[in-house]
Amino acid sequence: MRKLLNTLFVTSEDVYLALENENVIVLAGEERKGQFPLIMLEGIISFSYKGASPALMGACARRGVELSFMTPNGRFLARVCGEERGNVLLRKKQYRISDSPEESCRIARCMIFGKTYNSRWVLERAIRDHAMRIDVDKMKEASGLLAASLEPILNQTDLDALRGIEGQNAAAYFGRFDDLILNQKDVFHYEERSRRPPMDRVNAMLSFVYTLLTNDCAAALEAVGLDAYVGFLHRDRPGRVSLALDLMEELRAVFADRLVLTLINTKAVRREHFVRQESGAVLLNDAGRKVVLSAWQSRKREEITHPYLKEKMYWGLVPYVQALLLSRALRGDLDDYPAFLWK
Secondary structure, eight states, X not given: OEEETTEEEEOOTTOEEEEETTEEEEEETTEEEEEEEGGGOSEEEEOOSSOBOHHHHHXXXXXXXXEEEEOTTOOEEEEEOOTTOTHHHHHHHHHHHHHOHHHHHHHHHHHXXXXXXXXXXXXXXXXXXXXXXXXHHHHHHHHHHHHHHHHHHHHOOOHHHHXXXXXXXXXXXXXXXXXXXXXXXXXXXXXXXXXXXXXXXXXXXXXXXXXXHHHHHHHHHHHTTOOTTOOSSSOOOTTOOHHHHHHHGGGIIIIIIHHHHHHHHTTSSOGGGEEEOTTSOEEEOHHHHHHHHHHHXXXXXXXXXXXXXXXXXXXXXXXXXXXXXXXXXXXXXXXXXXOOOOO
């Protein structure tokens, strides 16, 4: 259990939430695991299957405390909110900003700043840790290009220009991605990003973990009352969770890409974990998906210190914290959206 940004995160999957004397009581069987004054909370996000008492749900609805239920793996299930809660106001503000290219760019540039910063960090870490096994000069060249774009990103006011910078940075970053593959070079190599369908094993893994990350970000946005389908950088398209795609940008390199590289370099995934279809598409097979999913859930349970809040939390909570920070930025409680900048 963690209390962050006046939100209670219940991460144990075998506890039950109840109400006692205006306090949220966390119970594991008959054992009391925690107690939190309801008046001090703005929201509760529970990853437990056991749920909450009707009394607590009613109290949350009356007091405007959002109570969201997720599966232990992070899939959004349902949300309880009261009539006085300002979700409709938050969503209307989200829609107004999305309709304004200038206001959209103000949010989107923070996310792309985070993506660029974190992508550069991945390259710099490779230089630090594997200088004898990579082309350091080319890696530094790509890192320098990313570093030089950080200030222009923050000063950008045009969405199309921002997308142009982001595209150049992505090309520079992925241009060195194959150098980050240190083992199994005869099986795994990266030339360019291919999707729908992926045409090699590395792209198959990237597409799979990006889908997992997108689902986690969409669930986080729904949990805090935002519309995952209305984005700022990614524009509206039927069936596309555009805001989730926005939110995941800053997490791609440090969470998804690093996981793929770790699985390859530690030989946790191998040639036999993939299947090639007649069309040429390469996909993970059942055994491969199990390996990646197991590693994904293990990574989400690793503890980190959030770079903005300076609070310890699980990796799996980062999308939820970023969604909360985004909602506060949209409300005007924060001057700007604080992107996740990993170090």
